[in-house]
Amino acid sequence: MPDLECPFEFPTPEGRSLRGLLIPPPTSNAPLLVFLSGFRSVHSGYKASAIAAWAAQNGCGCLRFDHLGHGISDGPFEAFRIGRGIEEAAAAIASVLQPGQALVLVGSSMGGWMGLEIARRRLLPVAGLLLIAPATEFIARRLGGALRARNRLSQDAGPCRHARPL
Structure with a gap:
């Protein structure tokens, strides 16, 4: 598979780069699988490599890269922000x-949450999601009581008007 992959680099508006590997789709109608790694995880991990191998064996393209502050991408880890990362x-x-x-997002942990947000916000035309232990409760666990209090306020005010189905 290494001969199918080529280096991938995407410059951000701030002048930093996301880096990883790309298997170009073999045909114009071949799906693109994108692996979104988790918090402190990298594009060269076991899950990302297994997805890339499967994509290559099944005629799909595959993109996997490190988030800013992770792996071979630019920036300090402490500067990573989930909103900007999405x-x-x-x-x-x-x-x-x-x-x-066709775009299929494969996300592990935080990457699963990012994939859900990309689809929910309709940032890209997502055809499918494969989520591996998505960290959808990550923020709720970190903020704990503040979110519970806000939720109580929302419930007192009636149905939330901000939610919408995918």
């Missing part, structure tokens, strides 16, 4: 996604 991931994916190409 936007950067969507922009990096858009840089290789072809019009009409």
Whole structure:
């Protein structure tokens, strides 16, 4: 598989780069699988490598990269922010996604949450999601009581008008 992969680099507006590996889709109608790694995880890990191998064996393209502050991408780890990371991931994916190409996001832990957010916000035309232990409760666990208090306020005010189905 190494001969199928080529280096991937995406410059962010701040002048930093996301880096990883890309298996170009063998045909114009081949799906693109994108692996979104978890918090402190990298594109060269076991899950990302297994997804890339499967994609290569099954005629799919595959993109896997490190978030800013992770692995071989630029920036200090402490500067990583999930909101900006979601936007950067969507922009990096858009840089290789072809019009009409099926996009499948494969996310592990935090990457699963990022994939859900990309789909929910409709940042990209997502055809499918494969989520491996998505960390959808990450923020709730970290903020704990503050979110519970806010939720009580929302319940007292009636149904939330901000939610919408995917």
